[in-house]
Amino acid sequence: MAATTPVIVTLTTDFGREDFHLPRLKGSLLSAHQGLQLVDLNHEIPPYDIVRAAFVFKRSWVHYPEGTIHLISVNDYYQPRGRFLAIRHERQYFIGPDNGIFSLIFGKLPSETFVLDGYTKKDALSTIYGRAVAHVARQKPFLEIGLPATKFSERLAFQPVIGPNYIRGTVVFIDRFDNVTTNITRELFEDVGHGRGFQLLIKRMSPIDGLSFRYHDVPEGEPLCRFDHDGFLEVAINLGRAATLLSIQLEDMVQVEFVN
Amino acid sequence: MAATTPVIVTLTTDFGREDFHLPRLKGSLLSAHQGLQLVDLNHEIPPYDIVRAAFVFKRSWVHYPEGTIHLISVNDYYQPRGRFLAIRHERQYFIGPDNGIFSLIFGKLPSETFVLDGYTKKDALSTIYGRAVAHVARQKPFLEIGLPATKFSERLAFQPVIGPNYIRGTVVFIDRFDNVTTNITRELFEDVGHGRGFQLLIKRMSPIDGLSFRYHDVPEGEPLCRFDHDGFLEVAINLGRAATLLSIQLEDMVQVEFVN
Amino acid sequence: MAATTPVIVTLTTDFGREDFHLPRLKGSLLSAHQGLQLVDLNHEIPPYDIVRAAFVFKRSWVHYPEGTIHLISVNDYYQPRGRFLAIRHERQYFIGPDNGIFSLIFGKLPSETFVLDGYTKKDALSTIYGRAVAHVARQKPFLEIGLPATKFSERLAFQPVIGPNYIRGTVVFIDRFDNVTTNITRELFEDVGHGRGFQLLIKRMSPIDGLSFRYHDVPEGEPLCRFDHDGFLEVAINLGRAATLLSIQLEDMVQVEFVN
Numbered sequence: 001m002a003a004t005t006p007v008i009v010t011l012t013t014d015f016g017r018e019d020f021h022l023p024r025l026k027g028s029l030l031s032a033h034q035g036l037q038l039v040d041l042n043h044e045i046p047p048y049d050i051v052r053a054a055f056v057f058k059r060s061w062v063h064y065p066e067g068t069i070h071l072i073s074v075n076d077y078y079q080p081r082g083r084f085l086a087i088r089h090e091r092q093y094f095i096g097p098d099n100g101i102f103s104l105i106f107g108k109l110p111s112e113t114f115v116l117d118g119y120t121k122k123d124a125l126s127t128i129y130g131r132a133v134a135h136v137a138r139q140k141p142f143l144e145i146g147l148p149a150t151k152f153s154e155r156l157a158f159q160p161v162i163g164p165n166y167i168r169g170t171v172v173f174i175d176r177f178d179n180v181t182t183n184i185t186r187e188l189f190e191d192v193g194h195g196r197g198f199q200l201l202i203k204r205m206s207p208i209d210g211l212s213f214r215y216h217d218v219p220e221g222e223p224l225c226r227f228d229h230d231g232f233l234e235v236a237i238n239l240g241r242a243a244t245l246l247s248i249q250l251e252d253m254v255q256v257e258f259v260n
Numbered sequence: 261m262a263a264t265t266p267v268i269v270t271l272t273t274d275f276g277r278e279d280f281h282l283p284r285l286k287g288s289l290l291s292a293h294q295g296l297q298l299v300d301l302n303h304e305i306p307p308y309d310i311v312r313a314a315f316v317f318k319r320s321w322v323h324y325p326e327g328t329i330h331l332i333s334v335n336d337y338y339q340p341r342g343r344f345l346a347i348r349h350e351r352q353y354f355i356g357p358d359n360g361i362f363s364l365i366f367g368k369l370p371s372e373t374f375v376l377d378g379y380t381k382k383d384a385l386s387t388i389y390g391r392a393v394a395h396v397a398r399q400k401p402f403l404e405i406g407l408p409a410t411k412f413s414e415r416l417a418f419q420p421v422i423g424p425n426y427i428r429g430t431v432v433f434i435d436r437f438d439n440v441t442t443n444i445t446r447e448l449f450e451d452v453g454h455g456r457g458f459q460l461l462i463k464r465m466s467p468i469d470g471l472s473f474r475y476h477d478v479p480e481g482e483p484l485c486r487f488d489h490d491g492f493l494e495v496a497i498n499l500g501r502a503a504t505l506l507s508i509q510l511e512d513m514v515q516v517e518f519v520n
Numbered sequence: 521m522a523a524t525t526p527v528i529v530t531l532t533t534d535f536g537r538e539d540f541h542l543p544r545l546k547g548s549l550l551s552a553h554q555g556l557q558l559v560d561l562n563h564e565i566p567p568y569d570i571v572r573a574a575f576v577f578k579r580s581w582v583h584y585p586e587g588t589i590h591l592i593s594v595n596d597y598y599q600p601r602g603r604f605l606a607i608r609h610e611r612q613y614f615i616g617p618d619n620g621i622f623s624l625i626f627g628k629l630p631s632e633t634f635v636l637d638g639y640t641k642k643d644a645l646s647t648i649y650g651r652a653v654a655h656v657a658r659q660k661p662f663l664e665i666g667l668p669a670t671k672f673s674e675r676l677a678f679q680p681v682i683g684p685n686y687i688r689g690t691v692v693f694i695d696r697f698d699n700v701t702t703n704i705t706r707e708l709f710e711d712v713g714h715g716r717g718f719q720l721l722i723k724r725m726s727p728i729d730g731l732s733f734r735y736h737d738v739p740e741g742e743p744l745c746r747f748d749h750d751g752f753l754e755v756a757i758n759l760g761r762a763a764t765l766l767s768i769q770l771e772d773m774v775q776v777e778f779v780n
Binding site: 005008010037039040041042043044055056059060061062063064065068173175176177213214229239 | 538544
């Protein structure tokens with residue numbers, strides 16, 4: 001029997017990998033529809049941490065091809081209301097709990113957002129998700145498994161504070177290489193800065209006063225700041241561990257002061 | 261060239277992921293048969309721990325589709341006898357060492373259990389498994405790679421102790437969310453309890469005296485007990501870490517006392 | 521639409537799994553070419569550690585089928601020159617940074633080694649790799665994406681020191697089971713030893729004076745040495761943790777003294 005091209009399904013969970021939750025979910029998905037290509041997006045989200053999940057996911061999904069189904073299962077076991085959303089946006093699909101994570105990912109929710117129905121309180125999470133993923137994989141209409149969402153949980157991300165000559169942001173992510181990502185975007189930086197010189201202040205370190213393009217634009221061991229490929233201001237040390245060496249932690253303040 | 265639907269092969273190992281054992285095994289499988297869909301079931305089994313492997317696997321395999329091949333490679337490097345089993349059961353396939361793990365998974369071994377033969381003492385584990393998986397994936401008869409098993413290693417799981425008014429079980433698993441699974445099943449609970457009220461005692465905490473259905477049936481931070489989707493009695497804290505907060509460890513005693 | 525057999529792409533990175541780097545790379549690859557089967561070879565390489573990456577990879581790639589594309593992304597964010605190589609060798613393909621890792625893997629570089637071109641300083645790593653992988657997956661000639669490499673970075677691995685009656689090697693890997701791999705090969709052992717008896721000395725433990733074939737050739741808890749399936753001399757304890765119990769660390773010296 002000839003197979004059709006498999007449908008890519010990415011999985012983002014707070015299940016970890018030491019457990020039975022993840023293999024059960026994978027089995028349920030593979031049983032619900034023949035011909036899925038499962039891709040582990042991230043399973044190391046700390047339990048219930050929808051802010052971190054949203055950040056990692058937001059920086060990943062745009063790189064996937066049209067037709068990809070993204071399943072996000074983070075902090076959904078504990079939802080009192082137990083609502084789930086299915087979204088179509090830029091030719092990709094998104095399925096997950098209505099716990100605010102999609103507002104962290106998309107800001108304003110996409111127009112094609114549906115609330116799943118047709119399941120009972122007794123259905124396992126993997127059954128609910130299996131059914132929804134299989135339905136979307138078969139390219140059947142959302143309306144058969146849910147209704148257009150008129151309201152949904154919202155959760156706001158920290159936004160930088162700005163003045164005429166400064167931007168005060170926060171550290172929102174520290175990656176495996178101890179590079180530090182802030183919530184200051186290139187767009188905001190240019191809006192406020194108008195091309196002026198600046199000093200970046202974080203913790204007690206000496207100010208950084210210029211933008212680098214790549215890590216090795218400064219000597220080994222020197223700190224630098226740059227915009228990463230998604231346009232977020234990042235603080236790093238060339239071939240070094242910025243967060244550890246500079247004692248930077250999540251939610252620490254980062255201040256950019258523009259020179260008059 | 262048109263491809264047929266790939267055969268799903270799940271992998272459960274104590275290899276971890278930092279090592280060369282797992283990528284070698286994957287390569288050998290992919291070389292042995294074109295068109296396998298490898299699914300990582302669990303590789304974080306602590307070295308040699310067939311009890312944990314059996315528990316995680318037992319709660320996962322039933323969710324996989326017909327025709328799935330489950331390869332279990334736990335504590336098989338150290339087997340003195342070096343025997344391997346291939347099993348067909350409920351339209352799925354199971355391949356792994358004859359070290360007692362299959363008795364922990366199935367209790368009594370399924371009727372279609374075969375002992376692999378045709379390999380030599382010098383063959384690498386990945387060669388032996390690659391050959392067996394490829395054979396099964398091609399839907400060829402077990403008899404060509406082994407003989408019906410007449411005896412095999414057995415290993416018994418802890419069973420609860422019961423009296424007319426109590427069940428004394430043990431903690432058999434602690435998941436990533438610090439939920440605590442016991443070996444007390446709903447069936448046993450109903451057999452002994454006959455619908456009577458009860459108190460659940462574990463460590464020095466106050467007794468829990470009712471069943472919840474979902475975690476949020478109690479206020480945030482409160483302990484609860486419930487039957488999970490596989491029918492095991494579970495102790496948890498709504499939005500909290502039960503095992504850590506209550507100092508519960510594997511093999512701790514859990515007592516259910518029914519009220520007369 | 522009928523699908524062709526997917527092309528296997530293995531991924532070896534120092535990205536870890538908690539991060540957005542790996543899911544971005546996977547998405548870019550899946551977007552660049554429809555019909556890739558991604559296989560996680562190893563993502564737990566410590567940041568920048570091309571020596572460990574080379575060791576794990578060297579022991580894995582030969583087990584993969586013809587036509588496999590191996591993508592190695594370790595320590596490539598920090599390359600000043602930013603060169604990437606594409607190699608064809610024994611009917612498999614290898615793509616990664618020109619930072620010395622391929623000399624650690626292959627010793628002398630294979631004849632079909634190309635330097636990638638046609639990308640700009642602004643391209644993301646995942647874009648560069650996505651383009652190269654898609655090109656190779658389509659079986660198009662290397663010359664369209666690069667030029668034959670005339671020089672490349674070299675990095676030398678530690679080699680054992682030998683005398684008429686001894687081999688002095690080093691510990692090059694400790695696996696998940698705390699087995700200890702040295703850089704002493706069976707070939708070297710036989711060349712120097714000529715079948716003589718020997719004593720293996722490591723740390724302060726009593727000498728080991730014979731080769732075992734399998735772990736359980738010695739009683740449980742006893743140390744042993746053996747050649748592993750790739751022909752490297754390994755020190756282990758039957759059902760025990762050699763590295764921990766014997767306080768063995770990476771780069772420790774191992775001496776084999778042959779008896780006259």
